[in-house]
Amino acid sequence: xxxxxxxxxxxxxxxxxxxxxxxxxxxxxxxxxxxxxxxxxxxxxxxxxxxxxxxxxxxxxxxxxxxxxxxxxxxxxxxxxxxxxxxxxxxxxxxxxxxxxxxxxxxxxxxxxxxxxxxxxxxxxxxxxxxxxxxxxxxxxxxxxxxxxxxxxxxxxxxxxxxxxxxxxxxxxxxxxxxxxxxxxxxxxxxxxxxxxxxxxxxxxxxxxxxxxxxxxxxxxxxxxxxxxxxxxxxxxxxxxxxxxxxxxxxxxxxxxxxxxxxxxxxxxxxxxxxxxxxxxxxxxxxxxxxxxxxxxxxxxxxxxxxxxxxxxxxxxxxxxxxxxxxxxxxxxxxxxxxxxxxxxxxxxxxxxxxxx
Numbered sequence: 001x002x003x004x005x006x007x008x009x010x011x012x013x014x015x016x017x018x019x020x021x022x023x024x025x026x027x028x029x030x031x032x033x034x035x036x037x038x039x040x041x042x043x044x045x046x047x048x049x050x051x052x053x054x055x056x057x058x059x060x061x062x063x064x065x066x067x068x069x070x071x072x073x074x075x076x077x078x079x080x081x082x083x084x085x086x087x088x089x090x091x092x093x094x095x096x097x098x099x100x101x102x103x104x105x106x107x108x109x110x111x112x113x114x115x116x117x118x119x120x121x122x123x124x125x126x127x128x129x130x131x132x133x134x135x136x137x138x139x140x141x142x143x144x145x146x147x148x149x150x151x152x153x154x155x156x157x158x159x160x161x162x163x164x165x166x167x168x169x170x171x172x173x174x175x176x177x178x179x180x181x182x183x184x185x186x187x188x189x190x191x192x193x194x195x196x197x198x199x200x201x202x203x204x205x206x207x208x209x210x211x212x213x214x215x216x217x218x219x220x221x222x223x224x225x226x227x228x229x230x231x232x233x234x235x236x237x238x239x240x241x242x243x244x245x246x247x248x249x250x251x252x253x254x255x256x257x258x259x260x261x262x263x264x265x266x267x268x269x270x271x272x273x274x275x276x277x278x279x280x281x282x283x284x285x286x287x288x289x290x291x292x293x294x295x296x297x298x299x300x301x302x303x304x305x306x307x308x309x310x311x312x313x314x315x316x317x318x319x320x321x322x323x324x325x326x327x328x329x330x331x332x333x334x335x336x337x338x339x340x341x342x343x344x345x346x347x348x349x350x351x352x353x354x355x356x357x
Contacts, residue, residue: 003178008143008168009034011179012076012102013042015150020186021072021100022048025062027055027081030114031170032104035076046185056081060088067097068198068209070191072154074100078170079108079120083128089163090129094211094222096196098157100150101135101165104173107337115337116170118257121314124167125286132223134230136164136237137285139256143177149283151182156237158189160229161196167285169310171258171339233287240289243267245278245296251349252297254280254319255308259340263308266345277349285315290322298326304352308345309333 006014013035016024024043026036036052043050053059059075063085066073077085082103092099105120107113124137136156140146146168153164191197198207213219243264245252255263260281267277280296282289297305305327307316313331320329332348334340350356 007176009173010038013038015147018185019151019154020188022188023066023071023073024050025059029078029081032076032078056084060085063099067099070194070197076102078106086129091211093133095209096161099163100153103167105169113337118310133226138166139285141260144179238287238289239283241281243279248276249278251277253306266342293322297323305329307331
C-alpha cells in the first residue's frame, strides 16, 4: 500500500469511504470543516451523497432517517455542534440505529475558541444526551490511527446497532501525516439483508423503528436491552496502549489522543536523564480500560499516577475511580486551546518526584 501525505480531516473522510459509507450529513464548524470540504467533491466520485444541513440539529435527524434505511451513515462536527446533536444521538441509541459521529474538539464551554481541546470527555463518555444509553468512544493519537479507528467505528456501529463516536482534539484534524488505506475499499452494505432496516415492506411484514415507548414496561424492556448491549461493549471492545511501562517506573502517566504523543516525548527525554516513567493510553475512552490502569498503577515501584489532559481535568475522574485510592492520582493540564509541552510535563514529573531540573 502506497503512503499518502494527508491532512487529518481529509484522511478521516477518505477512511469513511473506504469503510463503505456513502451517506454524509454535516454542518461546517472549525476545526473540522475540511472533512466536509473534502467529501463534497470526493463522495460523488464514488456514488455517495453529502447533504449540508441548515444546522447540527437537522444533521442529527437526517442521520436518524438515513440510518433507519440501513445505510452506513456518518457526520463530523466540533464541540458546540455535537452538543446540538445530543437529542438525536439519544434517539438513535434508543431506536438501536448504527451511526458514526466524529468530534474534532475545540475549546469551550460556549462558543469558546477554535484551538485544540480535550474538554468534551465528559460529554462523550458519560453520555451527553438523556436516558439510559452509552456509545462506544474511540480516541486516536495519530492520523493513521484516526483512519484505522474510523473504519473500525463503522464495523462496531453495525455490530451493536448503536452510535459510535470518535473524538480527537483539533490537532488530529489539522496535522498532516503519511497514511495508508486498505488496497480494497468496501462496497456499501445491502440494507435489504439486514433483517431490521426500513427498505419497503413488499412481500414481508412491516417494521417499526422508534425510540418512543409509552408503555413503561416496554420502555424498561428497551432500556434493559441497551444495558445488555453496554455489557457487551465492556466485555469485547476495550482498547489501550502501554508505552515504556515497566517495573522500574516511578510515575505512570495517563493521557489520550495527541496529548499522549506529547507525553511520549517527555518520557523519552526523562529516560535519557535516568528517570523511568511509563504511559497508559486508553484508545477506547468508553468502555474504559479499567483493569489495565488499576493493575499498572498499583505496581510496587509506582509512586504516583499523573493524568495529563488538554482540559481542567475530566479523564482524571475515571483514573481516580479505577486506581481506587491505592496510589495518589495527580493532574496536569492546560485549557482554552493551550497545549501542554513536553517540558511542562517533565517539569510536573520532576516536581512530583522532588527532582531538580
